[in-house]
Amino acid sequence: MSITEQVHTDSADVEKQFVSFLIQEECFAFQMLSVGEIIRVPVLVSVPLGPPQMQGLANLRGNVLPVYDLSMILLGKPSVVSDVNRVIVVDTELGSIGFLVDRVLKVYSVPSNCVVDSDSKAVAVAYDYLDGIIKQADMPVEQILNVSSLAKAQSIAKLESKNTTLSHFASADSKTNIGQEADDLQQLVCFSLEAQDFALHLQDVQEIVRVPDAMSQLPDSLPCVLGLVNLRGRIIPIIDLASTIHMKSSQINDASRIVIIHSAHYGSIGFVVAKVSNVMSICSNEMEPVPSVCNDGAESGFLEAVYRRDGGKSLVSIISLENIFMRSLSHTLSTMETNLIGEENVTEVKQDSVGEDDYEQYVIFWIEGQEYGVSIEDTQEITRVPEKLESVPGTPHYLKGIVNLRGTVLPVIDLRSRLNLPSSQSCERQRIVVLTKNKLRTGFIVDSVVEVKTVVRNAIEKAPSLSDSQSEFLNRLIKLSDEKRIIQLIEPSVLLHDSAVETARG
Numbered sequence: 389m390s391i392t393e394q395v396h397t398d399s400a401d402v403e404k405q406f407v408s409f410l411i412q413e414e415c416f417a418f419q420m421l422s423v424g425e426i427i428r429v430p431v432l433v434s435v436p437l438g439p440p441q442m443q444g445l446a447n448l449r450g451n452v453l454p455v456y457d458l459s460m461i462l463l464g465k466p467s468v469v470s471d472v473n474r475v476i477v478v479d480t481e482l483g484s485i486g487f488l489v490d491r492v493l494k495v496y497s498v499p500s501n502c503v504v505d506s507d508s509k510a511v512a513v514a515y516d517y518l519d520g521i522i523k524q525a526d527m528p529v530e531q532i533l534n535v536s537s538l539a540k541a542q543s544i545a546k547l548e549s550k551n552t553t554l555s556h557f558a559s560a561d562s563k564t565n566i567g568q569e570a571d572d573l574q575q576l577v578c579f580s581l582e583a584q585d586f587a588l589h590l591q592d593v594q595e596i597v598r599v600p601d602a603m604s605q606l607p608d609s610l611p612c613v614l615g616l617v618n619l620r621g622r623i624i625p626i627i628d629l630a631s632t633i634h635m636k637s638s639q640i641n642d643a644s645r646i647v648i649i650h651s652a653h654y655g656s657i658g659f660v661v662a663k664v665s666n667v668m669s670i671c672s673n674e675m676e677p678v679p680s681v682c683n684d685g686a687e688s689g690f691l692e693a694v695y696r697r698d699g700g701k702s703l704v705s706i707i708s709l710e711n712i713f714m715r716s717l718s719h720t721l722s723t724m725e726t727n728l729i730g731e732e733n734v735t736e737v738k739q740d741s742v743g744e745d746d747y748e749q750y751v752i753f754w755i756e757g758q759e760y761g762v763s764i765e766d767t768q769e770i771t772r773v774p775e776k777l778e779s780v781p782g783t784p785h786y787l788k789g790i791v792n793l794r795g796t797v798l799p800v801i802d803l804r805s806r807l808n809l810p811s812s813q814s815c816e817r818q819r820i821v822v823l824t825k826n827k828l829r830t831g832f833i834v835d836s837v838v839e840v841k842t843v844v845r846n847a848i849e850k851a852p853s854l855s856d857s858q859s860e861f862l863n864r865l866i867k868l869s870d871e872k873r874i875i876q877l878i879e880p881s882v883l884l885h886d887s888a889v890e891t892a893r894g
Contacts, residue, residue, distance in 0.1 A: 409489040422535040436807035437858040450869040455486035480539035579661040595842035629659040669769040753834040768822040
């Protein structure tokens, strides 16, 4: 509904304009000067640990808009959202805020003699936020709400929860010895090619993205060259990794991903793989040399090492990028550089003054249909949930147990429960994201891991402060306007400094 609809002038003595609306059959109004716009209920990102009246966050034309349920604020009853509900966006000294209402009635002008000041509270149900009332003959009384008071009340709203453990954190640093030092660990990005497990070193991987619907084709290129894509101003060649190492060409489907790596000589290059499974950390001494028989013939040197996973049940082959470039791709990429000169099918991209230091990488995962992220620097590894976790008596419900991860006792927390969200049934898609900071290490169960995403720093901003707990857990977010996504970032240090977890570590 446009804010210019249904404007009435009831008298020549016009003083103020109001937007009137219904909340649980009660009539209310905002002064028109405070209203920016009236919109349909947008797609909302829910905020764990936010106050109960918090509906969520919306991406409104590139701006993050917190939306509150006005029925919960005024009457303590949640709104039942339907097609007639609207969000009234108001401008306050604290920024723009959206208030969900049951129905907008009209935008109209009111004579001054029909506006009664806030002393008349006898008929009001929202007197805490009352700015006055509108009394007109043969019309229901409308309560004028003070937008500033409503906004300030939400900015200081605290989460009220019976589960006090959700807001209790230990402040002391842990002195637990986690066993292996980080310098002795190798982090690997694991993926599959033709139902076989392979891996690349994490430090060589810039990001992991979905395969785009279309690529710019290069004429007279080799079969392993799938084309070119434009990724945030960079023209990146896409290579079929399976073909490159003399395997059957990959069939691209929804599970396929592009693993983007960086070569000092050729720049960024994308390898198409069948499926990215997880990120894992292993000790250097767990990497075994490739059998000598594999160093003979056409495929010489494609593998750097092998790792026996799950007690030897499966084998992960670690690919040598250096040898792939030297033995298979050097001629291909040199030819591509020549073909790129004068290539007309590729849109010329303006180079922004954004350097590599202006990007950050995040592991993105799902919890109850919402996207969350943690810095790749704080992520030790991503692994499957074991069949059994050893329970620890006398610990909070969110601590699901402990697991022996390569000689280290690792506490495992259900992140849904930690964020005060409903628990879910175990499934194949669930993963444990192992976070580490200052030698503290804890695993967190998430619904599924989506991707490793590279984000420009100016897309990261401070999250609206909705409650004490939320401000500690989720104090930043990634705003991707082009993709219409809001990804809430979790602060690992708050999660890791937990007294119950310290007890479990022993």
